[in-house]
Amino acid sequence: MGGTTFESNTGFSTDIGDDAAIYAYASYLVCIGEHADGNAYDGKLGVKVAW
Helix, strand or coil: CCCEEEEEEEEEEEECCCCEEEEEEEEEEEEECCCCCCEEEEEEEEEEECC
16 A cells, blocks of 8 residues: 555453453554555454453
8 A cells, every 4th residue: 555544443442350351453544545546454353361
């Protein structure tokens, strides 16, 4: 990707116990302008555990 881009991100994390949490993250990237040639998506979903 090259040129001008626009990116939007969102996410959260929340505890599900004393030593665990779940999280999610999403991202969207798009090229804008005269030579716009694509977009990209990214996301993560997971569990964090401490011991």
